[in-house]
Each structure stands twice: as structure tokens, then as C-alpha cells.
Amino acid sequence: MDEQALLGLDPGADPPYRQRAMAYFEQLKESRDAWEVCAQALAKGLYSDDHVKFFCFQVLEHQVKFRHGGLSGDQRQLIRETLMKWLQFQVLSAQPEKIFVRNKAAQVLALTFVAEYPALWPDFFFDMLTLVGLDPRGVDIYLRTLMAIDGEVVDRDTLHAPEVARRNTLIKDAMREQCVPSLVESWFQILHAYQRSHPELTCQCLEVVGAYVSWIDLGLIANQRFVDLLLSHMAVEELREEACDCLLEMVNKGMDPVEKTKLVESLAQVLQSAGFFYVEQEEDVDFLAKFSRLVNGMGQSLVLSWTKLAKAGSADDAGAALRALEAKVALVLRLLVHPDDDISANVVAFCYEYLHVLKQLPELNDGQKSNMEAIMLAVVKKLTYDDEYNFDNEGEDEAMFVEYRKQLKMLLDRLAQVSPELVLESVRRVFTDTMRKWQSASFMEVEVAIRLLYMLGEALPASHGAHFSGDAVKTGALQDMMTTLVSCGVSDYRHASVSLEFFETVVRYDKFFVAEPLHIPNVLMAFLDRRGLRHDSPKVRSRVAYLFSRFIKTLHKHMTAFIEDILTRIQDLLELAPPDKAFPAPLTSDDQLFMFEAAGVLIVSGESPPERKRALMRALLAPLMDAFRLLLDQLPLETDEETQAAVADCLSHAVGFVSRTSKAFSNKQTVKQCGCTEVYRDCLRAFLPALSCPVRRGALRGCVRSFLHRMIICMEEEVLPFIPAASEHMLKDCEAKDLQEFIPLISQIAAKFKRQVSPLLQQVFMPLVLAIFEVLARPADADDQAAALERQMLRRSYFSLVHTVAGSGLSEVLAGQGPENVERVVFTVIQGAVDFPDPVAQKTCFAVLGRLVELWGGKAGMTGFSDFTYKHIVPACFLAPLKPTFDLSDAQTVLTLSEVAATLKTIYAQQGPELLEFLRRDYLPSLHLCPDVAQELCHVLQQPDPKVLKTYLKVFFQRARL
Structure with missing residues (x-):
């Protein structure tokens, strides 16, 4: 072996050595027989270095995993002998291998087994067991190998291909027959x-x-x-x-339900006899967590057995399963109320399924009713916070408790499905008892009592969306509890969790106040004072701001008498926080959005005349406009980046707040009807200059653009006079992203106002198009992926704009741009359809071309457009799909092909036999298509059903590319 290369296997080796080791690894992997040196090194124990041995096993792993089918019989025998000799070394060695080496060896053994069992190595396990015996080191490898085989052959979490699944089945069948005993x-x-x-x-x-x-x-x-x-x-x-x-x-x-019941029962008897059911005496919580999972599994198995047997009509066997099931409930309940939440959580699933069983029984006996009551009591107990919960700095433990509470809520919901009366009465009892003594009760007791009332909202079904109509018993109980909640003074409780639960519950049951509006003033005061929006906790203030907005939106009709008082009381919460943030604001800017929305709803929905509404809206928004103007003048003078960013944020917030107030308007209460048009016009005049600000342009343009979108919806045609100036500002010194985000605004105007805005669009269309052309023509770095994506998205937006203009009855906007500009625009659409491998853009381009043919083709269309169609549009319908980048297996591209078919059908509808003659005689022969194929295409083109052409074109272009 290359000893120099092996030096690079050391984790601390220098990069050149590591690179050489990697190259050597690749060389050994790919060679037909060079890997055999690794096999010999392992079989003979030539190296003591753990990393070298791991390296050798990796090389063997590659051979077995990827090249086993190409190995000769001798080479496969070499791998077997290598593994057995290495295993023998482990048995005889005084020092065990490192765990990472053992794991890799087990993996190679498992892969070899999968490749060779049963046909080539039927004695795999017998050979292994003979070598291993009861030697601890050998047994360790044997067990690791078995787990690795499980991972390869059995593991249900791994999705296998059909042929691998078949192979695995054959292996398991052979093992059952030959060696499992x-x-x-x-x-x-x-x-x-x-x-x-x-x-x-x-x-x-x-x-x-x-x-x-x-x-x-x-x-x-x-x-x-x-x-x-x-x-x-x-x-x-x-x-x-x-x-x-x-x-x-x-x-x-998985097994027969009767046999499963017997198995679980025998196991339960053995465990009970051995004393494991006395869980209160067990101090090892880790063991109890495992034991609770076992008990839960036993219970769930019995539920499954009962379900199958009951469905099959086996009354006696189902009865036995149910009795076995009932016998486990007492143990499960002791685990459910265990102080450790992990142990409790492990049996929630069984409790949930047990309740489902009870729901299906025709009648419940006293024991089953007692079990339900016990589960209800356990839910109440376990929902309660403990002393260690950190409300100020919620971490992992707190997050786990929140998740656990969600499981308990599911249990409560299921209880309510089985016995709504039990749940309602239990909650009422806990709530009433706690509210009676709330001043002396712990926050945990008070919070959980209100929480239970809150949870009833989902646990008990509402009639027609309201809890205060329908069932008299439920309605009466809920009304009593809500009356107690809002009148007993518990909103004064000073713990944040209680405050939050109070306001959450008030808003959940906002329909209560429709039935009993006399309680609204008290609750409003709770929202507005130190209990809510002025609470010491920022978390409470933040959530209450959102809940206050919801409360106002639901009940604004009942607040007419309080509107101006509320606006006065929240005035300081509607102030724009200065950029220096010298004093922390009571609410964040996100929270203030809800406050401005609530203020807008109060003003708009009130019964005041339009003049008063206008005065109130101006009083609300004028301070924002004044602050905006001052900050906008200040921004260019700031040189510090951080200060610039803070000022720009303030400007964005001001625009966002004004925009949020407009959510209060509706079809019944429009800006115009409320007399507020002039106020929002003034806002537009204040905000539009920000589009030309030389610094922090992206953020400012973004917020003003969003405001314009909103005003198009609210102010309708009143916003149109501002668009040319906005367009002029937006098109100065713009980038691809600026244009891409501005185009939807113009598209929105075109789609909403159609021919009404034709003169306006004629004015702004070509400057916008020329700005797009200028940005796209700028030289770009070929390696800049982000810039390339921006340009692609800008092209898409541009084609989408042309499509919107052409499709909104605004063809005169295009036609009115002068012949040269019209030609230029249409040529870019042709180019987009053919030259850019972007199926989304291509689809839009063909949709535009089809629309233009519809508008300008035919005898009464635009002069010369018929010639243009034959010269450019018809060829585009063939050139685009013939390109190799036009992927006919891609779903988006197939949609583009459908648009091509629609365009050809539109041209045929206009030109008729003339198009067919052009295709047969002139164009299709230029593509070197034989006359029969051309004739076939023309025949399909004449079919009345457009789907026939769509289906045909895919086959046509697949053949044309061959």
C-alpha cells in the first residue's frame, strides 16, 4: 500500500497529505483488483492504526455495495475470508477495536450478507457464530452486524425500491426457514x-x-x-x-387480535406479580418513562384488538379484550397524574383511544364513568403550571410543557365528545370554586381555571358559530362563567399568565358581549389600563394589542358611545417612536399596527357624520404625516449608517400605520362615503417624495409602493392622478428589483380600471418599458446567480405586464406607442417565446402573441400584422419547441406547449386555409419535414376540439427532434 498516502488519513494531517489520501482512496475503489491489498491488510492484521483499518473497510464497502456483481468467484471468496479472519482477530485480541472501526466492519459484514445470502453464503450466521462463540469482543461485532442487517433489510423508516423490497422479503423468508431459531x-x-x-x-x-x-x-x-x-x-x-x-x-x-389479547394479558399478569404496577414507589423516572411507554403500548394493542373483534362481530372475544382494556385503566391513570410530565405524556395516546372506545359503546357502566371523571381530574391537574416554569425566559423545558399542554387539550376535546356534560360541569366547578377565592389562590390555580373556560370554546361545538345560542344548559353555564370572569375582579390579578388568559378568553367569547353589552365598558377599561395595554410585561402588552384589535372589530357596533374616549386614551400608544429610541416605547411597531387598525375601525364604523369621521381620521393621521416630512428631510443629512437605517425604519412604520387604518373601510363604508378621501390624498402627497430619496431607497420605495397598492383598492380612481408622478420617481436610477416590484402596481391599475385608465397607461407604459430594456441591457457577471435570477424575474414581470395590458381591453395602449415602439415590444415578446429557456416566461409570451393575433389579425386588424404573423409568430410556434432546452417531460413546459397550440388555433381561426397553405408549401418544408407529416399537422389543426392539437403537438415535436 502507498504508505505516504496513508499518512493523510490522520485527522491532524496537512491538506496536501489529506488530498493524496483521498486520491488514493478513489484509485483503490475504481481499480479492478487494487482493493485486494486492503483485504490482505485486514486479513493479516498488517496495520495497528485505527484510521488505516477504517480506510480499508471503506474500500471493501465500496466493492461490496457497488461492484459485487462484477467480482469473480475468487474475489468474493477473498472478501468472505478477509471478514472472517478479521473477526477471528477480534476474538483472540486482548484489545478491542475502536467503536467507529467496529461499526464500519459490521456495516461491511451486513452488506456482504445482503449480497450473498442465501445463494452464495448460506452459512453466514453459522460461520459467524462458530467463530464468535461467547467471546465478548466477538459477540459485540455479531450484535452490531445484526443491527446493520436490520437497517438494510427490515427498517420500516427506509423507503425501498420494489426490487430491493423483493430481495429483502426473500432474505427474511430464507432466514426464517434456515437460521432464525x-x-x-x-x-x-x-x-x-x-x-x-x-x-x-x-x-x-x-x-x-x-x-x-x-x-x-x-x-x-x-x-x-x-x-x-x-x-x-x-x-x-x-x-x-x-x-x-x-x-x-x-x-x-402485528398478530391475530385474540392472540394479541392473550399475550398482553399474560405479560400484564407477570409484570403485576413482579410488583411493577406499584409505580408510586418507583423513584427512577427514566425507567418509569420507558415503563409508561410499555403500558401505553399494551393498552393501545388491546384497543386495536377490541376494534377488530367488535367490527368482526366476535362478541365474546371483543368482551374479553374490553375487560382486559378496562383492567389497565387504573394503572394508566396513576401514570397520567405522575409529577413527571414525560411519564404522563407517554400514556396520553392510550387515554385518547380508550375514550374513543367508550364513545362507541351503547351505554357506559359506573366504572367507565368513573374512569372518565378520573381522566378529567388528571387533565385539570396536569394542565397546571408548576413553580419552576420561567415566564420571563422561556426555554426548552417551557416549550416542552406547552407541547404537553396541547396533548392534554386533545384529551379534553375527546372527553367532551364522549360526555360534554361531564366536561362542562367539571370546568364549571373548578372555575367557580377558583374565582370565588382568586385573591388568595396561587397564579397556577387561577390561570388553569380561566384556561379551562377558554378550552371549552373548542371542546364543545358551537351552534351556528356562537356559544351563546342553542343548547340552553351549555349557554347558561358559559354565560354564568363569563359573567363571573368579567365581574369578579380577577382581571386585577398581577401575574402575566393570568392576565393573558383573561384577555384570550374575553376575545374567544366575544359573542357573549353581543348578548350582554353592559359588560363592555368594564372589559374595555381592563384592555386600556395597567391590566392590558399598560401592563408591566411587554409580552402581555404585545398580545393584548392584537386581542384589542380583534375585540374592537367584532364589537364596534356596541362602542359608538365610547369611540372618542377610547381614541383619547390610546393616543400615546399611536405615536411614532423616534429613531433614537432614548426611551423604550410601550408597544413595538408591529403591535402598533393593530392599534392603528383598531383606531381606524372605531372611526369608520361609528355613527358620526362624514365631517366628524374626516376630522377624527385627520387627527389620527396628521401627526404621522408631520413626522414623516420632518424625518424625510433629516434622512439625506445623516451620515451614520445605523442612524440612517433607524430613520428609514421610522418612515416605513409611518407609512405602514397609515396603510393599516385603511383596512377599516369596506364596500359599505368606503373612503369616499366616510368623507376621508382628502385625508388619504394628503398622505399620498406626503409620502410620494420619499420615492426620490437618494438614501435607503429600497426600503422607502417598498413601503410607499405597498401604500399605493392599498390606495388603489380603497380610493379607487382618486388615486390615479398620483400614478404618473409615482412612476416618474420609481423609474429614476432603478434596479431590476425596483422594476420587478413596480410592475405589479401598473398591472393592478390596468386590471382594475381597464379602459378608464387608457390615457394614463399610454403615458407611463413606454417609459416603464424603456427602463426595463435599459436594465436588461446592462452587462452582467456570468457567475452572479442572484443577479441572473433577478433579471429572469424582471423578464417574467415585463411579459406579464404586456399580457395584462393586452388582455384588459387596452390594446390601444400598445397601438398608441408609435409603430417603432410597438414593433420593438412585440419583438421582445417573440424573443421571450423562443430564445430564453424559461417555460414560465415562454407560456406568458405565447399567451400575449395569441391575444395580439386575436386583436390585430384578420382583415379589420392592424395594417401589416398579418405579414408579421407569418414572418415571426408562426415560426416562433415551431422554433421554441424544437430547441433542446424545451423539455417536453417538464410539466411547466407542457403548459407552454398548450399555449403554443392555442396560439396556432387562434391564427387558424383568423387566416383559415391561407395558414394551412403557408405551412404546407412554405414553412414546414423549410424545417425539412416530409409532406406527409406536414399534411398530418394541417389535418389536426383543422379539428374543432383544441385538445386534439395540444396532444398531437407533443408527439409531433418529439418526432421532429429525432
Whole structure:
């Protein structure tokens, strides 16, 4: 072997040595026989360096995995002998190999087994067991190999190709027939021999048994001697967790439901007799976590057995399964209420499925009702926060508890499906008792009581979307609890979790206030004072801002009398935070968006006359406009990057806040009807100069552009006079991204106003197009992938714009640009259809061409367009699909081909026999197509069903490329 190259295998080797080692590795892998030196090195134990041995196994791995079929019989024999001799070294060696070497060896052994068993190496396991015996080092390799084989042949998490799945089935069938009983016997001997002296080997063996039990004869494992052995392992601290996992795999094995019931019952009796059901006395929580998974698996298996037997009509057997199931509930409940949430979480799935069983029974007995009550009590207990929960700095533990709470909520929902009365009464009792003493109760008790009321909203179905109509019992209970919540003073509780739960619940049941509006003033005050928007906790203030917005939007009709008072009280929360941030603002800018939306809803939905609404909206927005003008003047003067960014953020926030108020308008309450048009016009006048600001242009253009989009929706035609100036600003010193983001604005105007904006679009269309051409013509770095993508997206946006203009009844916008410009635009569309390998853009281009033929073709169309069609559009329909970059197997490209077919059909509709003659006599012969093919295409083109041509063209172009 190349000793110099081997030096590069050391992790600390210099780069040149490592590169040489990599090159040597590739050389050995690809050579027909050079790899044999690695086999000899392993067989003879020539190297003591772990990295060299790992290297040799990697070379062998490549041969077995990728080149086994091409190896000669002697070479395959060499690999077998190498592996057996290396294994013999392990048995005789005083020092075991490093784990990474052992794992790689096991992987190669497994790959060899898969390649050669049973046809070429039927005695694989017997050869291995003969060598290994009960030597610990040999047993270790044997067990690792078995797990590697499981990974290759059995592992259900791996998706195998059909031929690999067939191979795996053949291997398992052969193993069952030839060697599984011997393997099981070896496992028993290992488990028995090493349970005290080598617990790590015993654990490995238990893992192997658990892996293989899913597909071998269960009787080989589920017998007296094996179960007794596993139970003895459960009494050994180092082995008990693996023993639990092994038993769980046995329980999870697919089998006949009657047999499964018997298996689970016998296992349960043995475990109970051995004292494992006394979980309260067990202090090892890690073991209990494993044990709870085992119990959960036993319970789920019994549920599955009952379901199958009940469906099959086997009443006696189903009854036995149900009794077995019921007998496990007491144990499961003790695990469900365990202080450790991991242990509790492990049995939630069984509880959920057990409740589903109860839901299907015609009638519940007293024991089953008691079980449901116990589950309900457990849910209440386990939903409660513990003292260690860190509300100020929530980490992984807190996140896990939140997830655990979601599981408990599912359990509550299922309980409510089985017995809504039980859930309603339980929640009512806990809530009423807690609210009665909230001032002296811990925050955990108060929070969970309100939380349960909140959770009822999803647990109990609402009638017609409201909880306060329909079922009188439920409605009465909910009304009583909500009345208590908003009137007992609990909103004064000073813990953040209670405050949040209070406001969440108030908003969840906002329809309560429709039924009882007299409570609205008290709740509004809670929102507005130190309990809500002025709370000490930023987290509470932030969430309450969102909830306040929702509360206002739902109940604004009931707040007419309070509108101006509310606006006055929240005025300081609507101020634009200065860029220096010398004092922390009570709300973040994101939170303020909700506040401005709420303020807008209050103003717009009130019963004031339009003049008053205009005055209130101006009072709300004027400070933002004034601050915007001052900051915009200040921005170019700032030289510090950080200060510039802060000022630009403030400007963006001001625009965003104004934009958010416009969400309050609707078809019934438009800007014009509310008398607010002039206010928003003033905002546009204030904001548009930002488009020309020389610094932080991207951020400012983005926010103003978004505002224009919003104003097109709200102000309708009132916004149109501002578009030419906005367009002029946007097209100065622009980049690809600027244009790409501006084009949708013009498209929106064209699509919304159509012919009404024809004069405006005629004015802005060509300057925009020329700006696009200028940006696309700039030299670009071929290696700059980001820039290339931007140019591609700009092209797509440009073609989309032309399509929108052509498709919105605005063809005069194109026609009015003068002959030279029209020709230039149409040629770019032809170029986009043929020259750029971008199926998204090509599809749009052909859609444009089809539309132009529709508009300008025929006798009454544009002069000379018919000639243009024959010279350029018809050839484009053939040249594009004939290009090698036009991938006919790509779904997007097939859509483009459909558009090509539609374009040809449109031309045929205009030109008729003249097109057919042109294709037969002039164009198709120029593509060297034989007359029969040309005739066939013309025949298909005449078929009335457009789908016929679409289907045909794919075959036509596939043949034409050959």
C-alpha cells in the first residue's frame, strides 16, 4: 500500500497529505483488483492504526455495495475470508477495536450478507457464530452486524425500491426457514451469560431482539424462559430500560387480535406479580418513562384488538379484550397524574383511544364513568403550571410543557365528545370554586381555571358559530362563567399568565358581549389600563394589542358611545417612536399596527357624520404625516449608517400605520362615503417624495409602493392622478428589483380600471418599458446567480405586464406607442417565446402573441400584422419547441406547449386555409419535414376540439427532434 498516502488519513494531517489520501482512496475503489491489498491488510492484521483499518473497510464497502456483481468467484471468496479472519482477530485480541472501526466492519459484514445470502453464503450466521462463540469482543461485532442487517433489510423508516423490497422479503423468508431459531438461541445464551458481567452487551442484545421480533415467529421469544429472563433484566438497573423497550416491541408485533389479547394479558399478569404496577414507589423516572411507554403500548394493542373483534362481530372475544382494556385503566391513570410530565405524556395516546372506545359503546357502566371523571381530574391537574416554569425566559423545558399542554387539550376535546356534560360541569366547578377565592389562590390555580373556560370554546361545538345560542344548559353555564370572569375582579390579578388568559378568553367569547353589552365598558377599561395595554410585561402588552384589535372589530357596533374616549386614551400608544429610541416605547411597531387598525375601525364604523369621521381620521393621521416630512428631510443629512437605517425604519412604520387604518373601510363604508378621501390624498402627497430619496431607497420605495397598492383598492380612481408622478420617481436610477416590484402596481391599475385608465397607461407604459430594456441591457457577471435570477424575474414581470395590458381591453395602449415602439415590444415578446429557456416566461409570451393575433389579425386588424404573423409568430410556434432546452417531460413546459397550440388555433381561426397553405408549401418544408407529416399537422389543426392539437403537438415535436 502507498504508505505516504496513508499518512493523510490522520485527522491532524496537512491538506496536501489529506488530498493524496483521498486520491488514493478513489484509485483503490475504481481499480479492478487494487482493493485486494486492503483485504490482505485486514486479513493479516498488517496495520495497528485505527484510521488505516477504517480506510480499508471503506474500500471493501465500496466493492461490496457497488461492484459485487462484477467480482469473480475468487474475489468474493477473498472478501468472505478477509471478514472472517478479521473477526477471528477480534476474538483472540486482548484489545478491542475502536467503536467507529467496529461499526464500519459490521456495516461491511451486513452488506456482504445482503449480497450473498442465501445463494452464495448460506452459512453466514453459522460461520459467524462458530467463530464468535461467547467471546465478548466477538459477540459485540455479531450484535452490531445484526443491527446493520436490520437497517438494510427490515427498517420500516427506509423507503425501498420494489426490487430491493423483493430481495429483502426473500432474505427474511430464507432466514426464517434456515437460521432464525439458531439466532434466537444465541440471543438467549448472550442475555443469560452477560446480564451481570457485560450489561452493555446485554443491552445491545435486547435491542437486537426488539428489532427482529417484528418479523420472526413470536413463539420463539414470547415463552416462559425468555419472558422470565426479560423480567429478571427489569430488576437490574443497567438493563431495565432496554428490557422495557424489548417487551414493547413484542407487544407492538402485528398478530391475530385474540392472540394479541392473550399475550398482553399474560405479560400484564407477570409484570403485576413482579410488583411493577406499584409505580408510586418507583423513584427512577427514566425507567418509569420507558415503563409508561410499555403500558401505553399494551393498552393501545388491546384497543386495536377490541376494534377488530367488535367490527368482526366476535362478541365474546371483543368482551374479553374490553375487560382486559378496562383492567389497565387504573394503572394508566396513576401514570397520567405522575409529577413527571414525560411519564404522563407517554400514556396520553392510550387515554385518547380508550375514550374513543367508550364513545362507541351503547351505554357506559359506573366504572367507565368513573374512569372518565378520573381522566378529567388528571387533565385539570396536569394542565397546571408548576413553580419552576420561567415566564420571563422561556426555554426548552417551557416549550416542552406547552407541547404537553396541547396533548392534554386533545384529551379534553375527546372527553367532551364522549360526555360534554361531564366536561362542562367539571370546568364549571373548578372555575367557580377558583374565582370565588382568586385573591388568595396561587397564579397556577387561577390561570388553569380561566384556561379551562377558554378550552371549552373548542371542546364543545358551537351552534351556528356562537356559544351563546342553542343548547340552553351549555349557554347558561358559559354565560354564568363569563359573567363571573368579567365581574369578579380577577382581571386585577398581577401575574402575566393570568392576565393573558383573561384577555384570550374575553376575545374567544366575544359573542357573549353581543348578548350582554353592559359588560363592555368594564372589559374595555381592563384592555386600556395597567391590566392590558399598560401592563408591566411587554409580552402581555404585545398580545393584548392584537386581542384589542380583534375585540374592537367584532364589537364596534356596541362602542359608538365610547369611540372618542377610547381614541383619547390610546393616543400615546399611536405615536411614532423616534429613531433614537432614548426611551423604550410601550408597544413595538408591529403591535402598533393593530392599534392603528383598531383606531381606524372605531372611526369608520361609528355613527358620526362624514365631517366628524374626516376630522377624527385627520387627527389620527396628521401627526404621522408631520413626522414623516420632518424625518424625510433629516434622512439625506445623516451620515451614520445605523442612524440612517433607524430613520428609514421610522418612515416605513409611518407609512405602514397609515396603510393599516385603511383596512377599516369596506364596500359599505368606503373612503369616499366616510368623507376621508382628502385625508388619504394628503398622505399620498406626503409620502410620494420619499420615492426620490437618494438614501435607503429600497426600503422607502417598498413601503410607499405597498401604500399605493392599498390606495388603489380603497380610493379607487382618486388615486390615479398620483400614478404618473409615482412612476416618474420609481423609474429614476432603478434596479431590476425596483422594476420587478413596480410592475405589479401598473398591472393592478390596468386590471382594475381597464379602459378608464387608457390615457394614463399610454403615458407611463413606454417609459416603464424603456427602463426595463435599459436594465436588461446592462452587462452582467456570468457567475452572479442572484443577479441572473433577478433579471429572469424582471423578464417574467415585463411579459406579464404586456399580457395584462393586452388582455384588459387596452390594446390601444400598445397601438398608441408609435409603430417603432410597438414593433420593438412585440419583438421582445417573440424573443421571450423562443430564445430564453424559461417555460414560465415562454407560456406568458405565447399567451400575449395569441391575444395580439386575436386583436390585430384578420382583415379589420392592424395594417401589416398579418405579414408579421407569418414572418415571426408562426415560426416562433415551431422554433421554441424544437430547441433542446424545451423539455417536453417538464410539466411547466407542457403548459407552454398548450399555449403554443392555442396560439396556432387562434391564427387558424383568423387566416383559415391561407395558414394551412403557408405551412404546407412554405414553412414546414423549410424545417425539412416530409409532406406527409406536414399534411398530418394541417389535418389536426383543422379539428374543432383544441385538445386534439395540444396532444398531437407533443408527439409531433418529439418526432421532429429525432
